[in-house]
Amino acid sequence: MTTQLAAPRTRTSRPRWRAAVVVLAALGLAVVLAGHRLVPNVYSFGSLLDSVVPLFGLAVPVLALAALAARSRAALLAVALPAAVWAAQYGSALLPPQGGPAELRVVSQNLFADNPDPAATVTALAADGPDLIALQESTDGAVAAAAERLRETYPYHAIKSTVGLLSKHPIGQVSSLDSRTNWIRGLRAVVDTPQGDVTVYVAHLRSARINETASRDRNIQALADAVRADDAQRVLVLGDLNTSAEDRAFAPLSALLRDAQADAGWGFGLTWPSALPVLRPDQVLYRGLDATDAGVLRTPGTDHRAVTSSFAFPAS
Numbered sequence: 001m002t003t004q005l006a007a008p009r010t011r012t013s014r015p016r017w018r019a020a021v022v023v024l025a026a027l028g029l030a031v032v033l034a035g036h037r038l039v040p041n042v043y044s045f046g047s048l049l050d051s052v053v054p055l056f057g058l059a060v061p062v063l064a065l066a067a068l069a070a071r072s073r074a075a076l077l078a079v080a081l082p083a084a085v086w087a088a089q090y091g092s093a094l095l096p097p098q099g100g101p102a103e104l105r106v107v108s109q110n111l112f113a114d115n116p117d118p119a120a121t122v123t124a125l126a127a128d129g130p131d132l133i134a135l136q137e138s139t140d141g142a143v144a145a146a147a148e149r150l151r152e153t154y155p156y157h158a159i160k161s162t163v164g165l166l167s168k169h170p171i172g173q174v175s176s177l178d179s180r181t182n183w184i185r186g187l188r189a190v191v192d193t194p195q196g197d198v199t200v201y202v203a204h205l206r207s208a209r210i211n212e213t214a215s216r217d218r219n220i221q222a223l224a225d226a227v228r229a230d231d232a233q234r235v236l237v238l239g240d241l242n243t244s245a246e247d248r249a250f251a252p253l254s255a256l257l258r259d260a261q262a263d264a265g266w267g268f269g270l271t272w273p274s275a276l277p278v279l280r281p282d283q284v285l286y287r288g289l290d291a292t293d294a295g296v297l298r299t300p301g302t303d304h305r306a307v308t309s310s311f312a313f314p315a316s
Helices: 014-038 042-070 073-094 119-125 144-151 212-228 248-254 258-262
Strands: 102-112 132-136 156-160 164-165 172-175 186-193 197-202 237-242 280-288 290-299 306-314
Touching: 014 042, 014 073, 042 248, 073 197, 102 119, 102 197, 102 237, 102 280, 119 132, 119 144, 119 172, 132 144, 132 197, 132 237, 144 156, 144 237, 156 172, 156 186, 164 186, 164 197, 197 212, 212 237, 212 248, 258 280, 258 306, 280 306
Parallel strands: 102 132, 197 237
Antiparallel strands: 102 306, 132 164, 156 164, 172 186, 186 197, 237 280, 290 306
């Protein structure tokens, strides 16, 4: 009886296919990262893509692991391309902030219309003692109730529709913000701080929906026009603007104001949904001040995390 030797195993091309898939995916990711603003805003897709594209960086380590599994140097080199593009665009968000004095501290929170206990939310916001508390999406007099409850610490307040501002410092002129739609959810108030007047806008812009961002975009333009026409030296814009600073629709505001999270925070400061945030519709924008710190705060009862920022007054 003769014994037949088994035929030697031959290498399959499967690893090559794996490497090819990784290379194509990496090149596609690099193109999206670099050119997302060129994607037409059909059905509001471009606007949505702008808002979430920083999170696409999470695909880079996944592709790197796939390239290692495929044992392909070419695939690893391909993955380096989207990594470099992402780092060039968003890597600064991971650098440690420089810090500085906190002469004015602010917090802004969407209270959530269905909040079962807005008092608990506002109490959490006040716990660290910020100078200003901006509130949006208040219902059933929640801002007025909060102002009454915290009147010893925050003796000054301004309320317009469903937005409000609680302040440790005197509030002078207060007016509504013209949103250019029937959505009037904004105010302008002049706060007399020990270091000088600061003009504060509190705004809640219309929500963005698939194939319906026109009203929100008009709100952005109206807010930008108001800020442009405002001759105040120091300006803060606090609120739920229902879009991220990456959104192309945000450009009118980006041209006029700086982003506290980008300048003084660590990471992207994502706020919505509160349980596992993937977007940052809540903003702290400024001019005429120096941002020294920025972050987010998780509070009970609401579907948004709060945004916090600290500022110093430049020497005149």
